[in-house]
Amino acid sequence: MQVESCRTRPADPGHVEGAVEILANGREIVGKREWDYVDQLWSYLATMVKDLRSRETVSAYYPDQPIKIEFARQGSRVAVASISGDMVRRASVDLLEFESVISAAGELFFGRMSELLPERAESYKLARSELIGG
Secondary structure (H helix, E strand, O other): OOHHHOOOOOOOOOOOEEOOOEEEOOEEEEOHHHOEEHHHHHHHHHHHHHHHOOOOEEEEEOOOOOEEEEEEEEOOEEEEEEEEOOEEEEEEEEHHHHHHHHHHHHHHHHHHHHHHOHHHHHHHHHHHHHHOOO
């Protein structure tokens, strides 16, 4: 289910399950089969977007799986990769477009989750601020 279609409160507000899909140049970097605690994962992605503004390479692991996500600046582009065991999926995309798309998707996610879980709205607000450079 797309986050914007979700109308019901997650059963366990401390462990919101779901997936983030990152497609780059038509290639799936991560998808639905890599589900995890999606609000925690989005928080990690927001921090990575913020940190990429001042670092060449940033990475994080999924909250509850041995899957590593990595963003590496390469001039005006960013290499986006997921590493799971021996499987590496990678693509290079325009840095500004990537940041814009990830930020918009994160804003949508955190906004909807704030409505569904108002008791977590403050922590979602902090994560959203990282997406917009706060």
